[in-house]
Amino acid sequence: MPDESPDDALAAAGYREVPDTQGGRAARGWWDANAQDYLDEHGDFLGPADLLWCPEGLRESQARLLGDVRGARVLEVGAGAAQGTRWLRGEGVDAVATDVSGGMLAAAARLDAATGTRTPLVQADARALPFADACFDVVFTAFGALPFVPDPDRVHAEVARVLRPGGRWVFSVTHPVRWAFPDDPGPAGLTATRSYFDRRPYVEQAADGHVLYAEYHRTVADHVADVVTAGFVLDGLVEPEWPAGHDRVWGGWGPVRGARLPGTLVVRAHRPPS
Template structure:
């Protein structure tokens, strides 16, 4: 694929919040097809995985009983998870900031015959009324790509009914101290766990093309609590023997020693 804005510089550095937070839309629009083609066999057309380790919702049951429930997915990408839930009786809506990703979601709707209502929306400003959903979730969506993740949690809490569940998976915070290498070379810490500067890629004109934000375990918990949510569980999937796939910095060699994903299960009191 010819990238219209080739990367000129990559590294950890501060950038204005507006530039970093807005970069995700354009990056995912440009890379949606490439990303989905690369990971098609792992994601499936209507599967629900919480991360590269392969933990599936039908085994983990982190969302609870979804039959008849009103469910919202934020940062849905091509809506694989939403489609899986819809096939099990959930009344689900998928949102994503990227029109490119949602176009692929519509294609998969047609190919699978499982239609999921979708809307283009920033997870920090959801177009839904208060108390609209029983469950809100994201699998590696939204949170890593914005400088103000507290707003994502606040919006999830706002649209949840009392007693509702907000579940989200992110890169395990410990992994940010290590290089993005799935082999044994990635087992030596090279960065400070407490350095919260984002990983940023800029193009030849100095524009932010991609930004991903690090938060410590404590940061995630504080953001959730500040939104009026209660942490019920933190799941750290182990790397299973059957999974021999390498996905970026995730893979079986390093996965045998270091966690790669953290899944937070929270509820609105």
């Protein structure tokens, strides 16, 4: 992790409006700075080559939310260290990983070296994908891209553009109901303290006011509307339950809250055949 400059020290955090341009570009710098710390904390659970959909522990090897990907060309956006893409390639799938963060892609290259694999890695904003129209059969992301931009409609539009007719789009995000509750994995996280309909992002700022981190809230209805407006057909919503015996705490996720509140929403959709 690079040394933090005084200008980047956290001075304020909370739910507040910030200019879209500032909030939308903060993710790249934050993930560049925190990529290795994130993997040091969560890498054992994520694995070097596995498609984990959520902190509840739902994995693609069990859930098969992408459907049959034999012979498909697959794109992962907001791939982080590309664990999901790496797993798919190990299954014989032609898969490509993209992420806006060079720090995360550098971590992906280190995982490739450690595992003796070779994963196609492309640095790209999910709102401006550097691929031709209709060149993928499946696009997915697990907690990537969508939470960190004020304009998720652009992500959905780009995914629709690069998907072939009939292609599938699957993504997971923090369950929107969680935004009404404190981000606490214990009993304090079980009492709603904010309106579910308050769409102000969670923002961390430096002393001069510039945005260090921003995460955006969309209601369930917002997510569905975004998907449908982009021209997709909604195939289903998945709310993974917290499994018995799963004791891992990850941020606000843990067995106490997981027994009572949904933590993840997975959306499955497809582009209609032409």
